[in-house]
Amino acid sequence: MKKLYAFAFLLVIFAACKKDGNAVPDPKEGLQKISEAYAPGISTKVELWAKNGLSTGYNQLFVILYDSVSNQAVTKAVIKILPVMNMEMNGMHMSHSTPCVQPESDLAENTLFPFAAVFTMAGNTEQNKWSFEISIKRDGQTKTGIARLGIKVGPSSPERVKMLTTAEGDKLVVAYFFPISPKIGINELEIIVYRQQNLMSFVPAEDYLLASTPEMPAMGHGSPNNVDPAYAKNGGYRGKVNFTMTGDWRINLELTRSGQKITTFFDLSF
Amino acid sequence: MWHFFSFTTAIVMFLSTSAAMAQARQDSVIRELSLKEVQIHTIKKSKQPRTAFYQSSMLASTEDILARIEGVNLIRRGPVGMEPVLRGFSAGQINVVIDGMRIFGACTDKMDPVTIYTEPVNLKSIDIRYGGDGSGMGATIGGTLNLKLADALIDSNARFTGSLASGYYSAATAVQNVLAMNYSEKRWAIRFSGVYRKGGDYLDGENKRVNFSQYGKLNTSVSGKYSLNKNSVIKADLLFDDGWNIGFPALPMDVGYAKARIGSVTYERNDPVAFLQALEAKIYANSVRHAMDDTHRPAGTIHMDMPGQSHTAGAFLQFRLRSSGKHTIRAKTDFYYNSVRAEMTMYPPDAAAMFMLTWPNNHQMVAGIFVEDEMYVSDKSRLGLKLRVEVAQAKVTDDVGAQQFSIMGYDVQRPVNRILKNANISYTRFLSSVLTVYLSTGFNERSPTTSERYGFYLFNQLDNHDYMGNPLLKNEQAWNAECNLLYATKNLSWKLSVFGSRVGNYIVGRTQSGLSVMTAGASGVRAYQNIPSATLFGAESSVNYQILNKHLIINNTWKWLQAKDNEDTPLPLISPLKIMTSIRFQHRTLFFQAESEISTKQDQINSDFGETFSPGYMLLHIRSGYGFILKKNRLDFSAGIENLFNKAYADHLDWGATLRPGRNIYGLITLKF
Known part of the structure; x- marks a missing residue:
């Protein structure tokens, strides 16, 4: 009987150790x-x-x-x-x-x-x-x-990148990403805006004012209390976008610089 | 020694009996004044003279009976599933309970008020207590509607009894079949009842079919009773209600199915001489599943699935102590747990399905204590005191729901605790042998409902707005008062009630200009808010007069109500004056009855909430019946015509002013065995 307890005790210790061994995550996990x-x-x-x-x-x-x-x-x-x-x-x-x-x-x-x-x-x-x-x-x-x-x-479908040419002739590359996959509720959203200098060189476009408006095209409604992306760093503008339900959403974007406005949108589905 | 003791007891009991008889009469008068009780004919005929008025036939539904009770109005969105309104209070402002059990509908659009889950055949009576008088069943500002279930009857002389009824209604080409049976042994009995109703689209007073007004429903219940000893019984009740394909012409969707499963076990003890005179303990559980259905509606709008569910479990213990001195104490403690969830999935053409929670999983836990003291102040007056304290906790329990509400800036996962206080005092004075006055006043509170707190873009067809819940709502608080007069002689009884309530923190929807609509075609979004106050007042009367040796019974009721908010704007869905009169001639088993139903116009409307002027109307109904008494059985035939003149009409509380059925000829056969 005593042996059995000792065995059980060791088993618990062993299991605990094994768990400890897993504490440092594999960096490539999920990649x-x-x-x-x-x-x-x-x-x-x-x-x-x-x-x-x-x-x-x-x-x-x-x-x-x-x-x-x-x-x-x-x-x-x-x-x-x-x-x-x-x-x-x-x-x-x-x-x-x-x-x-x-x-x-x-x-x-x-x-x-x-x-x-x-x-x-x-x-x-x-x-x-x-x-x-x-x-x-x-x-x-x-x-x-x-x-x-x-x-x-x-290719990505729906398209996750847009190329725009502004009235001043600037060529912009606009993309977006969600640090956490989109879900119902408040979502952190980052919009990336780069200006093309030449074929081989793209620089962050830091001087735009962004307004983002989510919309469900199938229903024609949006969502309340969104936070327009504001410039953070590396061409990234950070804001918040709210999804009230799952389905197909469109994020309408308005980029403004020195009174000139240009619009685009991204469609996404979750 | 023992002989001497029992002899003394007998004398004491004898002496107290005569006093007790007078007191018993007074008790029944007080009951009549503080409580509206409508007994129901099922297997046995009710002894209450007015039952024949309220329950127009063996096949009348619970809603048909409620519509005839003074003090009750019904909000109608379809022919089945009407929502009861007690003196202008509805939904969360009132408690609708089945035999004291809490049960909550599973439909976000209020298509399944609890009243649809019972049928008169499984009811003993419908008890209504207005305002704070109803606080025994839960914190309330508008009162309590208790659908009391019929018991199995232990009667060894009648081993097997029952009744069978079958009827046909012309307007909706509806059939209704009812069966009730009671089987009794010496110490136990079992009762079964079943109702099957099915109706097609009805014809209105313009002889047009009203689309989406069909329904189908099957209700079965079994209850058993076992007598443990002379004073105590144990009961078990099971009630299954299944509705399907129920049309709601005033709404954009119908009901696909509505299923309720209700069960309870009760222990009862009654011993008039014991210190603990009466005791009742009950544990119960119920579950409601409901799904809306738009597949029969014209194509063009986005198809959606909207299922909902509600599960409740609870228990209560109540007892009455033997009177000591002037006091008769009743006490009750109760607890329930309710959890609800409703969701919506929309299927737009050529796009991904859209899903959201219209009621995020949320639960309420409520525990309460209720104490009532009936004080025998003098021969001529009584003082009643009712106190209730309730602790209520509400919380959203799932992440998606919490995320949805985080968009609106609310943290709904943190539990919200509330303490609700209800205190009421009543005074009864026997002015003479025929005239009694009853005064009652009190302070009452209720907590907001699931929709008011956690509803997420719930579409309201009446004002064409989406409604958002507000987790931060304060309790509605009401000061209620009423005065009832009862004049009763052997053949004439007249009850007059005047009542009023001032409600603080009244909950209404207010337009939120910053929110965009979810429902295509809606005019805006409203969120529930507390407004400073609302005032409701009104009067009711009910006269019952029996003449010519009870051959002729005249019954008249009327109800009148006024309600406005703090800016003097009329509250929506307030019924205009309604008068109902019936004259019944009865001779042995033959009867004729003529009824008139009058509703005046309603111009006190709230156009912001989508109300329009409602013209008045007057209807005539005639009913007749004849019974054959066979050896041990009785066969009754009855027939009648409702809306004799085929009047095209809609009541003010009918959403969309959908016309009600036109001339409706019905016939039914009842066999009692």
């Missing part, structure tokens, strides 16, 4: 690998992870670096990312970039370097190819290595 490549010259393997496959619009991504010799995660490095679209059209070659929110810190969060990209078009064919040029300078090294990772970007 899938999008692409990987080596950065030549700095003996580093670069992996790209995301929650879902990539599609046009805002995509939250994570870079993970491994030392290709020791296979240990690299947790401190200065990373710069350039998305590049290579297009072949009737024998002509053309390339352009797209807005990208760079990693904020050179320190990894649980081995992950988060960044985001707003893809303005799909690219998953021989003619249209997206890739990331990731330049890495590891802590303690002097050399900067560049890794090229091919990626596939699918």
